[in-house]
Amino acid sequence: MAVCGDDKDRVLRIHESLEELSTDLADYIAELSEASVKERGVFSIALSGGSVINLMGKLCEAPYNKTVDWAKWYIFWADERVVAKSHADSNYKLAKDNLLSKVPIIPSHVHSINDSVSAEEAADEYKFVIRQLVKSRIVSVSDVSDSPKFDLILLGMGSDGHVASLFPDHSVLEEKDEWVTFITNSPKPPPERITFTLPVINSASNVAIVVTGENKAETVHLAIDDVGPDCPLLPARLVQPKKGKLAWFLDKYAAWKLDNYQFHEQS
């Protein structure tokens, strides 16, 4: 693996293989969990859907399944599709099938959306749930705004540059006040979704964006490199935690169009 970046709060972790990336991602999450539990007694983590969940799979294996303090984990979703929890498109179902059912997380610590109401109501209810957990300090609060400060928000990135359910050119990118909002016209199906807003993502202590595959290499380049004023405004590029740390987890195929890729390979 090559770890790159002049700023310790903004790093690129570039991997030779998915196997290596998965092990590094599990180590990273386990270390953040240990540090948060030591400091705050709990670990608040927001998941995404898509490929990142399978890439977290090593957490279900030794040594992590025994060494991680699962009882201290509180689970949220950075975005969710408004479908039944049993639906194949549900981000909750994906995480439940591949992670949550395989490790001893306390069921009452799993905060998924209400799947029996409209997208708008689900977003409102989710905000309320998070507000209660901020009040009880299960979720910290930002030092610079009233936003929740999750210990870790895990994001994937679509080939259009979307993260969570924040899509390019969508008015949802302008949301400054709400913690959680909803959309009913997602360009990627299903259309109805709820999503954390940029202020919440950028208030987290740690944000990881996990991207693999050559089909995303151009978008990775546009999201990370200094490509000048004509650069399209990609949601992934707007992920810039104010006081927190940002780590990009890439495989070499997703990374190959980065400027200085040769340097990254050798470092």
Ligand SMILES: O=C1O[C@H](COP(=O)(O)O)[C@@H](O)[C@H](O)[C@H]1O
């Ligand atoms: O629709 C979604 O897509 C993104 C990216 O998914 P990936 O499979 O291309 O990694 C995901 O991060 C988001 O949570 C999900 O709702």
